[in-house]
Amino acid sequence: MSMELPQGRTVLTGNEAAAVAVVLARAQQIACYPITPQTLIVERLADLTAERDDIVFANLDSEHSMFGYALAAERAGVRCFAATSSQGLLYSHEQLHRASRERIPLVAVNVNRSVVAPWSLEPDLADSMSERDTGWIQLYCSSAQELLDSILCAYRIAEEAMLPVLVCAEGFLVSHTAETVDVPSQAAVDSFLPPFQPPEDWLLDPNRPRAFSGLPEPNDYATYQQNVAEAHDLARTLIAEAASDFSAAFGREKVASLELSGDPNADTAIVAIGTIGETARELLTDDEPPLVVRVHAYRPFPGEELASVLEHVSHVCVIDRAPAFGAPGPLGEDVRAYGVTATDVVCGLGGSDVTPDTLRRALAASGREAIYLGVEA
C-alpha cells in the first residue's frame, strides 16, 4: 500500500513519526529487519516508499546483516537508515563498533526494549545502554515529536562529525503512543539538512581504489581511536548548533544535550533520561519542587554542562532505567564521573510503570550503591 507523507499538525505514533522523518531526510537506502516494538517503523517506511524508484528498501536476513548492508551503502555515499530493538541491537554489537571506528555517519533508531531473561517486549534502556561504549552518538527522545525532530538533526550531526547516531525512544511509551505531532514541510527540511557529501578520501570510489581499515601499526591504530574520541568532543558543539538552528528554522524548541525544567536554584534535582524525564516534570507543582534535568544527548555525555548545572544542588537523584549489575546504573556512574555526588536509583525495568509517586520515593532514598526501587503494588 502506498501512503502519502502527512503534512502539518497531525496525530502520529512515535514509530510513524520516525518513518516520516526518514523520508523527509531523503534517506535513499533503508535496511530492514523486523523486531517488536520497532516493526511499525519499517512497515510505515514500506508504505511511504512503495512505488518510489529513488529509494531502495532492503529486507535483510538479520540485524547483523542489516547493519553490514547499511554501513557498506553509506560508504558509497548514500544516506541510509536502519532500525532495531533489544536483542536485535545486541546481536549487531560488532557492527556497531565498526560503524563508529570506520567513521560511518549512519543514523539508526533503536526503539528501547528490555533484554532477555525473562522475555519482555516492554521498555527499559538496557539494550542501548549496553552499547554506550561502541562510539555511537546516542540521543534519547521522550515524545513522537522529539523523535521526528531528532532524526532530522541526527543526519546533520552524523554527517558533520562523521560518526553514527543512534536515536533512541522507549518502546510503547513513545513507539506506540499516538500523539499530536507537527510535520515540517519537505522544503523546510531540505534547507535545514544539506545533501550527504562525505569527504572524498573516505568515499568508496571505483576510480580511486583504496583498502579501508586494513591492519595499521599499533601506534596508528591508537591514533585512529583518538580521532574517534576527538570527533565525539566536536559532536558536543555540533549537537548544540543543530538544535539552535533547528529551533530557529522550525519555530519550535529543540533540546540540545540537556533539558532543564523548574527552579535552577532548587535544593534537590532529578536527573533522568527518556520518558521518565517528562514524567518528572509533574513534580514541579509539588511543595518542594526539584530541578528536573532530562538528558537528551547521552553520548557524547554532557558531563561538564551537567556538573555546572548541579553545582549548588545539595541532593541529586539520578534515575536509571537500565541495570548495571555490580555497579551503579550507567547514567548514575556517568554523573558521578564528573564529580557530582548523587544517589542512583534504578527503576522502570521491563516497562514497570514510573509515576510521580515512584519518583518521590526515589527522591527520598540515598546511598552509595545503586538502589533498586521495588515496584508499587
Add this chain to the structure above:
Amino acid sequence: MQEMLITGRGGEGVVLASQLLADTFARGGFYVQSFPEFKAERRGAPLSAFLRWDDEPIRRRYKLRECDVLMSISPSPPPARAVATLRPGGLLLVNRETRFPHCGDWHVAHVPGSGIARRHGILSAEGRPMGNVAVLGAAVKLLLPDGLEFLEQAIRSRMGAKIAEPNVVAAQEGYRLCARQHTVATDSSYEPEPAVARPPLPVFSASFMDTRVNNTGSWSLERPALLAACNVCGLCALFCPEGAMRREDGTMVIDFDHCKGCGICEDVCPVQNAITMEEVLV
C-alpha cells in the same frame, strides 16, 4: 486533562478506536495521547488502550490507573477491574442495548454498537460485527458534541475508502442512538472484585503454573464443530497447530482446552459439510 480507558478483545479494533478518537480530539483543537496496553498480541485476548486529551501539551508518560471515562468496545460487559478504575462521577460507555446491571457513583450510557455494525455489514474476517466505530460515534456525542465531523474526517483519513463509508454511517448512527441509563430501584450497587493474593515471586523466572494446564483454549473467539459428513480421515488433526484434534474410537475428538480457534481444521478438510466454525459465546 481527561483520561479514558478503552477495553475490548484482540481483533475488535480497540487500538484503532483509540487512535481514531485521538485524531478526533486533535481535530477539535486538543493535544492528545493514545497508547495501547500491550500483552502478547493475539486475537480474542482481553486488551485495553488509553487516551488522554488536554488543552496543554501532555507530558506524563505512564499508564492510566484511574480514568474519567471507561469505554467498552466489546459486546460483553467491561471487566470488573476496569470498572474499578473509573473515578467517582465518571462515565461508563458500553456497547450493548441492555442495561448495565450495576450502578455506582458514575454515569452509564449505552449504544447498540454491534447491532449497528451488523446492519451495515461491518464485519471482521471471521464475520463478527465490528462495533468499534459505532461506539466512537456515541463517545463523541457524550464528550465532544460538536465533533462528529472531526470523527468522520478521522475515519476517512485512517481507513481505506471502501470501509470508511459504512463506518462513517455507523459513527453517525452511534452518535444518534447513544442513550444515557437512568438508575432504577432494581439496580444492584457495584461491588469491586476482591484482590487475589499472589504467591511470592521465585528467585529464578519460571511460571507458577504447571504448563500442562495452560488452557490456551480460553483465547478462542470461534471453535470447530464436527458435522455428519466427517469421515474421520484425520487430516485436520495433522494440520492442527495445537495438537488439539485426535482420532479416538472411530470419531474425531477436539480438545477445547487447547483449541485456539484458528480455523485451520475447517480450511484443510477436503469433505463438504464435515466441519464448521462456530462462535464462542462470551
